[in-house]
Amino acid sequence: MRGKKDFMLILAGAAAAGVFVFFLSVCLGHEGFGIPEDAILRLRMTRALCGAAAGAALAAAGVAYQTVLANPLADPYLLGSSSGAVFGIAALSFFGISRAGVLFPVTAGICSCLTVAAVLKIAGRSFSKKNIILSGVAVNFFLSAAVIFLISFRKKEFFSLIYFMMGDLGETRMSLISASVIIAAAGSLFLFYKSRFLNALAAGKTLSRQLGCDWKKESLIALIAASVVTGAAVSVSGTIGFIGLMAPHIARKFTGSDARFLLPVSASTGAILLMLSDLAAKNLLFPQEIPVGVVTAMLGAPFFLWIYRK
Amino acid sequence: MRILIFLSAFVIASGCSRHKAPEGLRVVSLSPGITEIIYAIGAQDALYGITSHCTWPPEALREKESVGDFSFPSMEKIAGIRPSLILAAGDGQGKAISHLTNAGYNVRVFHPADISELFRHIIEIGRLTGKEKKASELVADMKKDIRSIPKVKNKSVFIEVCPQPLIAASDKTFLSSVCEIIGLKNIAVFKDSYPGVNAEWLIRQKPDFILLTGSSEEEFRALHPYIKNAKLLRPSDIDIIVRPGPRITRGMREIYYLAEDAEKKQ
The missing domain is CATH 3.40.50.1980 (Nitrogenase molybdenum iron protein domain)
Structure with missing residues (x-):
């Protein structure tokens, strides 16, 4: 058993690693290592901020989904939560609303909540692991098709949205970034505040009731918070898969399943994973770019199979 | 004098026959640029189908049937037109072109890399539609225009x-x-x-x-x-x-x- 002091050390280590990777993302470029000129510095800082925020948010959402659904395979991407958010954003684009401000993360959050509700409804009452993932995949397919249908009407944004669906951290509109970061941070902090309940939920339906936790209400709150956080992350980064799956599993190796520690360490791990993936996406074929979602999927899909076989 | 009239009549007649579109020519243009060229050289009578992106000249969309999108034209609409010649732009149309070629249509791709190739393409489109003279006039005008920029x-x-x-x-x-x-x-x-x-x-x-x-x-x-x-x-x-x-x-x-x-x- 690890003591509280050990946990604090792990937490500090994760935070320090996060800061280090942020620094790396800003200073490491195609030309080598060093502080770049002002315009590039700003660009890289914005990009690293988007990566860190989206990665941390997706990881926090992943912890909540995995805990509440007692499903190690749950993740915002596989649950259809991210696709729901993208659908909301595509719908706004369909009506010609430009991507800025609070409206986008909020709409994405609402659509993400509705999608998760639909997936769980389709999966049935038992919440069996395979059922949830299968209905998530089916809803994902449906929503992706719906998004492509919607944007077919708006040829001008077609390519941008297709790229967005593959994950892209090139967002620079500060009003959108700040709104999304605030919502994601607030949601993640709320989940952290609720981590005692998350621990109770992890103990299962019956035991959590004995621990004095209203299982239904707390599960619902945690799922809503996770979906809102996902919506905020998606509205800056597009669909980025598997971060919410990988980060909690990696973090669990260090912290165990106590949500009070698992959540912040996962968030930090998610941020690190996404910033590193983006570093690769940006520099592998410089000056051409690979969508960052492609990099995370290349890492995440084998990881998913590994967890599935365990 | 008679000889002169006879000669001029011959010249006019031969000129007419040279400028007349080949019999039964039914062209489908899958590129807005090509549609503009066809109108500019006065070969629009042979044009039966265009894409929804062919917005110039304005009468094109009114007069001609649209076969749909630039990259994904409707194969059924094209088949309905029974074209004898399909002119395509190439870039972003690979799939449509290979479908049409496989279906046995006469597809010509005009994808100019630079302005001199565009001139050659205009002349070639003029030849295909029987408007060589207008096409070379257009090219001459364009060359003159470019020199003045x-x-x-x-x-x-x-x-x-x-x-x-x-x-x-x-x-x-x-x-x-x-x-x-x-x-x-x-x-x-x-x-x-x-x-x-x-x-x-x-x-x-x-x-x-x-x-x-x-x-x-x-x-x-x-x-x-x-x-x-x-x-x-x-x-x-x-x-x-x-x-x-x-x-x-x-x-x-x-x-x-x-x-x-x-x-x-x-």
Whole structure:
């Protein structure tokens, strides 16, 4: 058993690693290592901020989904939560609303909540692991098709949205970034505040009731918070898969399943994973770019199979 | 005198027969640029189908049947027209072209790399539609027009196709060759025609101008606030600069004047 002091050390280590990777993302470029000129510095800082925020948010959402659904395979991407958010954003684009401000993360959050509700409804009452993932995949397919249908009407944004669906951290509109970061941070902090309940939920339906936790209400709150956080992350980064799956599993190796520690360490791990993936996406074929979602999927899909076989 | 009348009648008659469209010619144009060429050389009577993007001249969309999208035209509509000749642009139409060729249609692809190739294509379209004389007149006019356009001196340009993700028109494109003629050197030297590029790279390259074809100035500034030094050029009508057709000379003139104005503002 690890003591509280050990946990604090792990937490500090994760935070320090996060800061280090942020620094790396800003200073490491195609030309080598060093502080770049002002315009590039700003660009890289914005990009690293988007990566860190989206990665941390997706990881926090992943912890909540995995805990509440007692499903190690749950993740915002596989649950259809991210696709729901993208659908909301595509719908706004369909009506010609430009991507800025609070409206986008909020709409994405609402659509993400509705999608998760639909997936769980389709999966049935038992919440069996395979059922949830299968209905998530089916809803994902449906929503992706719906998004492509919607944007077919708006040829001008077609390519941008297709790229967005593959994950892209090139967002620079500060009003959108700040709104999304605030919502994601607030949601993640709320989940952290609720981590005692998350621990109770992890103990299962019956035991959590004995621990004095209203299982239904707390599960619902945690799922809503996770979906809102996902919506905020998606509205800056597009669909980025598997971060919410990988980060909690990696973090669990260090912290165990106590949500009070698992959540912040996962968030930090998610941020690190996404910033590193983006570093690769940006520099592998410089000056051409690979969508960052492609990099995370290349890492995440084998990881998913590994967890599935365990 | 009689001989003279006879001779002139012969000349007129032979001229008429030379300028008449080949019998039974039914053309489908899958490119807005080609549609413009066909109208400019007066061969529109042989034109039976166009795409929904063929917006110039304005009467084209009214008079001719649309076969749908540029990249994904309706095979059924094309079959319904029973074309004897299909003229395509090539870029972004690979699938449609291979379907049409496999179905046994006579498909000709006109994908000019530069202005001299465009001239050859205009002459060839003139030959195919029996309008050689009008086609060579058009080419002569365009050449004269281009000679009268002033040149910018030693300036570099980045040609934007899509603002996010940032996509460039590389030196392998027609638009790039057109810019080169008026003295704007394209900084995007790539193997692909339309590569996606990193914003950092663009900041480092420091082009004098950014020619916007996929976004307005406001949109571009909002999406790329860190690209400050380059002057943005946004033509009033994108079609006249991106379509390899008879209006390209107007497009070139406009790019030149935009560049000159931007220089003066500095």
